[in-house]
Amino acid sequence: MQFQISSELIDKIKFLVEEKNNDELLLHLEDVHHADIAEILTELSLEEATYLVKLLDSQKTAEALMELEEGVRERILETLSAKEIAGELEEMDTDDAADIISELPPDRQQNVIAEIQDEEHADHIVELLRYDEDSAGGLMAKELVKVNENWSVTGCMSEMRAQAENVTRVHSIYVVDDKNRLKGRLSLKDLLTAPSHANIRDIYIPNVDYVNVHTEGEEVARLMQKYDLEAIPVVDEMGRLVGRVTIDDIVDFIKEEAEKDYQMAAGISEDVEADDNIFKQTRARLPWLLIGMFGGLGAASIIAGFETIMITFPKLLIFVPLIQATAGNVGVQSSAIVVQGLANGSLRDNIIGRLLKECSLALVNGISIAIIVFIISTYFFGTTYTESVSIGIALISVIILAALIGTFIPIILNKNNIDPAVATGPFITTSNDVFGILTYFLIAKAILGF
Amino acid sequence: MQFQISSELIDKIKFLVEEKNNDELLLHLEDVHHADIAEILTELSLEEATYLVKLLDSQKTAEALMELEEGVRERILETLSAKEIAGELEEMDTDDAADIISELPPDRQQNVIAEIQDEEHADHIVELLRYDEDSAGGLMAKELVKVNENWSVTGCMSEMRAQAENVTRVHSIYVVDDKNRLKGRLSLKDLLTAPSHANIRDIYIPNVDYVNVHTEGEEVARLMQKYDLEAIPVVDEMGRLVGRVTIDDIVDFIKEEAEKDYQMAAGISEDVEADDNIFKQTRARLPWLLIGMFGGLGAASIIAGFETIMITFPKLLIFVPLIQATAGNVGVQSSAIVVQGLANGSLRDNIIGRLLKECSLALVNGISIAIIVFIISTYFFGTTYTESVSIGIALISVIILAALIGTFIPIILNKNNIDPAVATGPFITTSNDVFGILTYFLIAKAILGF
Structure with a gap:
């Protein structure tokens, strides 16, 4: 890989933070990946890290915060106001935002949620907080692309384009009926080659793997691994499409489970890190x-x-x-x-x-x-x-x-x-x-x- | 999930195999996912399983074989001729084919490779066999979509379509120079919106994460996890694009590593399964x-x-x-x-x-x-x-x-x-x-x- 975090870079950033030289800082960190920003934040003092988080674009810091270790993230969030945290959450996918909120002390959770401007986003986050964190409901995000089986091919294209704006990676287009019940999926190729007056109903693939909101994380991981899926839709008790789980969350889940099992075998009963108190x-x-x-x-x-x-x-x-x-x-x-x-x-x-x-x-x-x-x-x-x-x-x-x-x-x-x-x-x-x-x-x- | 392997289904299949009722068998298994075919094969006797593998379309059995546990797969492959195995390998991605070959006894490897009709495919498999199985070279597949920076947008579309035929999931389009050196990647959106007389050189994104053939699997997994990548290109010592590692292989790799660590901690020094001898x-x-x-x-x-x-x-x-x-x-x-x-x-x-x-x-x-x-x-x-x-x-x-x-x-x-x-x-x-x-x-x- 090309990017390496050197101690020179860290020193430089520490110096620029001390000087409050915002222009230079922004110039230096402009093209840095959010995962690398997270590593840089870990190397800084709490004051320096907070300064950077407040300075940088919240689109970048939101993703960087997600990559941080829980302990470091907690300390940084403590120094931010409810409004500032809400600003970060607005930029996150719903599943990440819900994870962050659930880490906050109970009294802060409500204040932060109240500060989220995008009401739909807030609504989604609150919904996700209901689910057990190890279930499909707890792992899923609300962001996905779906079309109604009754739409025409032409009508659906513009609708899809609008939806895709909010979705980092599309993976699959899901098909639902008027009651939002999952019916199947749509292949982009079929969509592009279908006659424009055709309806989605005529071209979708009714065969789709899915899980229920209560399906355990282990089972979701097993299915996605078995069928080599990169995303799986999640339905509620009435068969309605309520979210989807993506493979990157499953990778994290598998690693966490493996760590837990390993610790359990060594006689350590909670998930502890070497630097826990x-x-x-x-x-x-x-x-x-x-x-x-x-x-x-x-x-x-x-x-x-x-x-x-x-x-x-x-x-x-x-x-x-x-x-x-x-x-x-x-x-x-x-x-x-x-x-x-x-x-x-x-x-x-x-x-x-x-x-x-x-x-x-x-x-x-x-x-x-x-x-x-x-x-x-x-x-x-x-x-x-x-x-x-x-x-x-x-x-x-x-x-x-x-x-x-x-x-x-x-x-x-x-x-x-x-x-x-x-x-x-x-x-x-x-x-x-x-x-x-x-x-x-x-x-x-x-x-x-x- | 909808599909469940019942003991009735297994009995039915055993009965049909005994009757040699091929039409009914094909009808029953037509729509079954290859991962489920693998589970069915595990439940059958060796003779029955071999019968099914020979009967079914090798496109389906090739993928099913990949999902089998190593021990079961080995026994089935022993009963197949070199030509039959080669037929299965032709349907597999190069990385899977190389994994299967490396499991065969050394004297059979050569015979099987000699029977592969598609010379380029055989060539790729042989190349992959050179790499250590825990390195990026050992994990990568040769299948990918790449375009030359000197091509025009129009010329590249038809070329890409032809390449995509052999690739299960495209993920990314890589850009190389005349010497096949990795230069960057192409966003499908930019490609679709670019003027048709433009060159790839004018529109590609030069910033791309990649690994070297010798990068250790652990490091590949760490990078893909850190940057949430679903595929990462692999270059050789001269910077030439030689393959790519996809997230499904990394998921398997992470699980295997976790199992090894767990066994090591329990005082078990080789990767053994409960049913090993x-x-x-x-x-x-x-x-x-x-x-x-x-x-x-x-x-x-x-x-x-x-x-x-x-x-x-x-x-x-x-x-x-x-x-x-x-x-x-x-x-x-x-x-x-x-x-x-x-x-x-x-x-x-x-x-x-x-x-x-x-x-x-x-x-x-x-x-x-x-x-x-x-x-x-x-x-x-x-x-x-x-x-x-x-x-x-x-x-x-x-x-x-x-x-x-x-x-x-x-x-x-x-x-x-x-x-x-x-x-x-x-x-x-x-x-x-x-x-x-x-x-x-x-x-x-x-x-x-x-």
Whole structure:
């Protein structure tokens, strides 16, 4: 790419802002893409950034604001008046404007909406605020191009041209009836080659993919990916065309979902960024650490319960970390595979087959590890033959058990409509710690008979 | 959505295949989208699926094959002749055809390419095979619409129409010079409103985003997302326009990358699916389990090394699982935040600040957990006051240490151009197990003096 934000450029802009040299600033930033303006704003101090936002054309700053990270955007918006924010929102697509408004404190939302001059735009934004942000309704924009099936080809051209003014990318022309119900779509080619006295009804394509306002974002993403769509129309409960979701919003959505799943697997329960404050980070992390802590205390009770072991077979205790680590790792592997299989649909209803497969896999891995540990414990740690056998058999059993728990828990959560991604990470690790150590001692007790 | 694949439909198709009732089959599948054909193929036996692929129009099956999971596709392609595969490839875009070919066994690749009738198409596919699959060259397709800057507006219209025949979605019209070097892009609107004697040179937009064939896929995805592009042109080392990457390929790429990162964090080193065979799954999983195993054996040596502890303070041993679990969980949380911060660019160069923040966070979490454990160990496990103090202080230290390791390792890997995602999962957990237990015993020894 050609454009690179250099520290010279940032210094230059900081200097010009300090000098209040507006002409030079406008000249420098005239041809800069709004996404790059956003990066520049991030590098400036809050005062400098606000100065620039107020100076630049709101068409440019509106789009730049959308590209900013939420934290930075929030701080800049705090310094703007309700009227100034409304000015930015007027330049945004309805979906972006609604996202911005929903980030504002509740008391400001109303003030800002009241300042929006374009009543239809305000109306649309308010409508979008009603929908859950992860549904098709929450993802869609009101901007689209639609024609009535009863229009003539000639009449529709000028109408379309007017509509397209407000739409960044047209993608598709949708066809509706008199009650605004979605009937199909129109190919630009057919429109251009149709006789001018023809009606839209005669030339439109009745076959069109669409989603409902309540369709979940995940499902919208799946459909758009499956059918390689760049936009999909959204209808309400009465089949009326109320908006459309475009692929750029879906790309953002997919990335956010992936980040959430990844964090969930790592035991972080809210969407946090590296630069979020300590309070937010603690709230996202501490609960999972507490789950792990109670697991650890559970394991402590188990060990304390087998107190004779400490006296008769103290060597067994030194392998507790090994048992625990292995149980945790196996469980996380199994659950990750299942969670992904459930998410991308590659895992079908064959649960028994899945479990059998995990068991065989666990057996292969378990035997390999048990043999190595058997040899090392006998020769390096001086365990007796029976002790080594107990450790080996316990390892195999623990690995199979961990694989089963790792497979079962996400499947059960999914059946109960709970996001199975919750199951990976600390949840699985903790249950496997406890069950793993219990299994270890029970098997040792059975074999060694203490 | 309207179309749903029911088990009745599948049964019907199975029946018609058995009856070899081709007319009925074609009638039933005529209007079905290729992505749905792919789903149907997945539900059929290999013989039935192959029968359908041979029966249906290769324009439809080519696209359906692209939508199939790799494993299913491989099995179907194995049953087809080189000529039949070549027939499918002729119908595909060059990027898809190249992907399919690269999945074939090396000896078959040549045979299949030799059977492709359209020489230019074959040429393009061979060119694409040269590029690394995760680079812009590997992601791009050769299909695009381009015009020469020296052409007249009139001459260019018919030329463009011919090119557009082979391109599914036009997105952008690129402008090149006589040496095929990318000069800019053309807006359809400007083209339509320009006087017919004008040259392209007079009306094109010289400002165009592009990437180089060697640009990494991650960077292409980042740029397309940042600038909301639906296609980006790709140039070679001499600035010549050689292809373009479209957003649907980027969507797939982003999903695959997210899946890989997720698996990596779970200790699965190759891209495996739930239905891959046991050998492949073992190869992807066992190495990480072995890392965990050696960590566990390391922890065993540490405990064995502090053997007096077993005799003098046996109660300390029962808290080893707690120490280990906490160290692991904290490490994974810290590393996940850093890995994501590195990936999405929200983590800037401020490493000292990052470490200080992780330390404060660890201190908050550590003190909270230490207090709870202090109370529970004293009242429920009957540890002495000094023992409880040792456990509490050890917990706080272990949490801080684990957070530092979790933060540092991904940053260091990233500096050395190793994917930091490797660091999350078993790698971090294992190091934290070992260091955590060592810290625990060292602190206990210092305070209790055994």
